[in-house]
Amino acid sequence: MSAFEPNLQSDAPASGGDMDRRSFLRTSAVLASGLAALAASLSPLRKLDDYVSLERFVQKYYKELTPEEMKQVLKRIENEVERQYGIRPHVRDLKPMDGVEFVYALNLTRCIGCRKCVHACVQENNQSRTPEIQYIRVLKMPHGSLDVEKGEHNYAPESVPEKGFFYMPVQCQQCKNPPCVKVCPVHATWQETDGITVVDYDWCIGCRYCEAACPYWARRFNFTQPSIPKERINPDMAYLGNRPRRQGVMEKCHFCIQRTRVGRYPACLEVCPAGARKFGNILDPNSEISYILRTKRVFIQLKEELGTSPRFFYYFDV
Amino acid sequence: MTHALRDYLVFLRRCGRIAFVGDWRYYLWMGVLTVFCLLGLNAYAKQLVNGLITTGMSDQVSWGVYIANFTFLVGVAAAAVMMVIPVYIYDNEELHDLVIFGELLAVAAILMCLAFVTVDLGRPDRFWHLIPGLGQLNFPASMLSWDVIVLNGYLLLNVHICGYLLYCRYRDLKPSKWFYIPFVFVAIGWAVSIHTVTAFLYVGLGGRPFWNSSIVGPRFIASAFTAGPAMIILALQIIRRVTAYRITDRALLTLRGIVQVSMLINVFLLVNEVFKEFYTGSSVASSEYLYVGLHGYHALVPWIWTAITFNLVAMFLLVLPLSRSLKWLNLTCVLCIVGIWIEKGMGLVIPGFIPTPLGQMVEYRPSLNETLICVGIWAFGLLSYTVFLRMSVPILQGRLAKTNESLPDPGIDGARASQAAKP
Numbered sequence: 102m103s104a105f106e107p108n109l110q111s112d113a114p115a116s117g118g119d120m121d122r123r124s125f126l127r128t129s130a131v132l133a134s135g136l137a138a139l140a141a142s143l144s145p146l147r148k149l150d151d152y153v154s155l156e157r158f159v160q161k162y163y164k165e166l167t168p169e170e171m172k173q174v175l176k177r178i179e180n181e182v183e184r185q186y187g188i189r190p191h192v193r194d195l196k197p198m199d200g201v202e203f204v205y206a207l208n209l210t211r212c213i214g215c216r217k218c219v220h221a222c223v224q225e226n227n228q229s230r231t232p233e234i235q236y237i238r239v240l241k242m243p244h245g246s247l248d249v250e251k252g253e254h255n256y257a258p259e260s261v262p263e264k265g266f267f268y269m270p271v272q273c274q275q276c277k278n279p280p281c282v283k284v285c286p287v288h289a290t291w292q293e294t295d296g297i298t299v300v301d302y303d304w305c306i307g308c309r310y311c312e313a314a315c316p317y318w319a320r321r322f323n324f325t326q327p328s329i330p331k332e333r334i335n336p337d338m339a340y341l342g343n344r345p346r347r348q349g350v351m352e353k354c355h356f357c358i359q360r361t362r363v364g365r366y367p368a369c370l371e372v373c374p375a376g377a378r379k380f381g382n383i384l385d386p387n388s389e390i391s392y393i394l395r396t397k398r399v400f401i402q403l404k405e406e407l408g409t410s411p412r413f414f415y416y417f418d419v
Numbered sequence: 420m421t422h423a424l425r426d427y428l429v430f431l432r433r434c435g436r437i438a439f440v441g442d443w444r445y446y447l448w449m450g451v452l453t454v455f456c457l458l459g460l461n462a463y464a465k466q467l468v469n470g471l472i473t474t475g476m477s478d479q480v481s482w483g484v485y486i487a488n489f490t491f492l493v494g495v496a497a498a499a500v501m502m503v504i505p506v507y508i509y510d511n512e513e514l515h516d517l518v519i520f521g522e523l524l525a526v527a528a529i530l531m532c533l534a535f536v537t538v539d540l541g542r543p544d545r546f547w548h549l550i551p552g553l554g555q556l557n558f559p560a561s562m563l564s565w566d567v568i569v570l571n572g573y574l575l576l577n578v579h580i581c582g583y584l585l586y587c588r589y590r591d592l593k594p595s596k597w598f599y600i601p602f603v604f605v606a607i608g609w610a611v612s613i614h615t616v617t618a619f620l621y622v623g624l625g626g627r628p629f630w631n632s633s634i635v636g637p638r639f640i641a642s643a644f645t646a647g648p649a650m651i652i653l654a655l656q657i658i659r660r661v662t663a664y665r666i667t668d669r670a671l672l673t674l675r676g677i678v679q680v681s682m683l684i685n686v687f688l689l690v691n692e693v694f695k696e697f698y699t700g701s702s703v704a705s706s707e708y709l710y711v712g713l714h715g716y717h718a719l720v721p722w723i724w725t726a727i728t729f730n731l732v733a734m735f736l737l738v739l740p741l742s743r744s745l746k747w748l749n750l751t752c753v754l755c756i757v758g759i760w761i762e763k764g765m766g767l768v769i770p771g772f773i774p775t776p777l778g779q780m781v782e783y784r785p786s787l788n789e790t791l792i793c794v795g796i797w798a799f800g801l802l803s804y805t806v807f808l809r810m811s812v813p814i815l816q817g818r819l820a821k822t823n824e825s826l827p828d829p830g831i832d833g834a835r836a837s838q839a840a841k842p
Binding site: 135138139141142143144145146148149158162232238240248249250251252254271280283284285286287288289304305306307308309310312313314315316317318320321322323324325326348349350351404407408409 | 453457458460461464465467468469470471472476477478479481482536539540541542543544545546548549554555556557560561562563564567620623624625626627704771772774775776777778779
């Protein structure tokens with residue numbers, strides 16, 4: 102045994118263990134200073150206001166809400182938005198339509214890389230301006246390659262398009278076999294019958310496993326409380342769509358659920374000046390999207406080899 | 420029945436009290452750890468208010484040191500089993516009593532794991548969504564739901580085994596085999612499963628070729644069974660230094676044998692991985708970033724080569740008879756622990772995100788606040804382990820037993836109590 106042997110055998114019962122006044126005082130002093138230190142270390146929590154609502158804490162999972170409860174929840178959200186942004190929104194719970202499966206197709210021959218789609222999306226979907234959250238990322242690709250690792254993300258020339266390059270916008274591919282849905286530990290993200298993968302922002306626990314799983318880098322996390330200027334709020338909202346999100350949850354492209362489920366086109370499509378974006382119901386043989394996928398000779402799914410089976414196709418004018 | 424309950428409550432109360440008794444070194448150690456815990460708590464309070472923006476993470480690198488430490492510690496927890504196997508399968512008497520120290524380390528490691536995943540959550544207030552029945556646990560599809568189950572199950576198993584054996588010793592009863600041997604064998608399989616499941620967390624992501632490789636699982640196990648027993652070797656020496664508990668050198672050398680074999684396998688698997696990545700010239704971009712740097716970004720390169728150097732040096736020391744001397748063995752253990760901590764953390768979790776699936780290069784550096792939270796959780800883990808040892812050593816020595824229950828408990832005043840205990 103080494104020479105250094107501190108005495109830790111003191112746990113043997115002490116003789117005459119009556120707590121005298123001095124040790125009592127000392128105990129109290131230790132306890133009091135300990136509590137004070139604890140309180141001091143927790144003091145930043147005084148600014149915590151996002152967690153205190155009991156109503157939100159106990160809110161049920163989207164799929165378990167009865168129509169009556171959903172009405173209450175929608176009203177609650179409308180009140181919250183009004184309080185925060187001073188504008189009364191119209192929040193709906195839009196269900197998928199029967200006999201509809203949405204598919205997107207993007208014409209790489211036409212895209213000029215102007216990024217108007219990126220900004221239309223931010224405006225439509227009430228994305229945070231600071232910090233900036235965007236669902237669409239446009240890659241500037243060198244001629245002859247579809248390898249995304251060769252793409253440039255932060256291109257900023259005087260004008261687009263540039264010679265020798267083509268442009269490839271990437272957003273949620275609305276996979277038929279979505280890895281993000283598979284990995285979510287709490288079913289907070291799932292695929293609807295019309296093919297749109299949605300997020301219940303009130304159910305997500307913010308583990309970001311889906312963000313790690315997505316091969317298209319399509320999911321975004323609210324690293325802090327999102328902020329949107331009041332005058333920029335889009336008041337036409339959907340529960341599973343563009344209602345404002347809170348700190349600590351995931352969000353992503355949802356094919357503009359608040360538009361497409363009432364028969365309108367997604368914002369990114371409407372704004373595209375080159376007509377590169379096509380969208381529609383693949384189950385309807387007469388839709389434009391069905392026609393494109395029937396007649397175009399080449400169209401691809403990004404990272405097809407991963408077996409995710411995207412509902413987002415890239416095609417060329419050939 | 421009420422007697423039994425009373426006895427058990429007295430046992431718990433005495434264990435609780437003893438955690439507050441010791442000499443000045445004990446108080447100093449616990450005091451320092453408490454300060455770090457509080458610093459971590461303070462940092463976490465700030466993170467709760469402002470969000471994970473207080474960390475170095477981003478949409479590009481969406482997991483950082485929290486998950487890295489979590490991954491490493493799952494390995495440490497799993498490695499406790501490497502002491503259990505020799506004892507219960509090969510009847511190694513030398514390690515018999517020491518198993519408890521290994522399992523207590525596992526308990527402390529799991530507590531730290533749970534803390535690390537909790538601080539990584541964006542909405543920790545919604546943890547109840549994970550509870551089966553109450554929430555919506557996505558079992559069996561999500562590997563994370565498997566992880567929740569196996570980690571909590573492993574925690575319960577080890578708490579039961581340790582708690583039962585210690586309580587029997589406290590009452591001077593012979594433990595009933597039916598009450599713990601089945602659990603021990605379940606725990607052996609379970610230990611391997613916690614680390615395999617944690618590896619599958621990464622392996623299951625097809626969009627991340629760096630992780631989506633079958634070698635990750637075996638490497639996890641090999642490196643865990645290196646770093647875990649290395650930690651136990653150091654812990655046991657500290658225990659025998661500061662308490663009168665007898666631990667033989669032979670027990671330590673048995674553990675050395677385990678570290679030795681595991682490290683050889685670990686390095687062999689590393690060679691396999693590096694060969695596969697680089698020989699064909701079609702390496703995964705993340706591997707390139709990790710080992711040699713990519714497009715002018717190379718923050719991780721010095722780290723991974725430090726880790727590889729440490730592992731190689733440790734491997735050579737382990738196969739040389741030199742490491743039979745405790746001084747060298749301790750150095751070797753430190754090299755193993757640090758080497759594997761880097762390799763498992765920075766070397767595995769971070770490069771998986773760089774470049775992003777869309778080829779963007781964004782590097783990651785933990786922020787100060789994030790680092791403080793990590794330090795706080797490590798301090799909390801050490802604090803827990805110290806308390807567990809503080810309770811279990813006197814029980815194993817027979818100094819804290821039911822027979823001396825009627826004598827008054829020692830007060831908080833350690834100095835006075837220790838004087839009284841001196842012969």
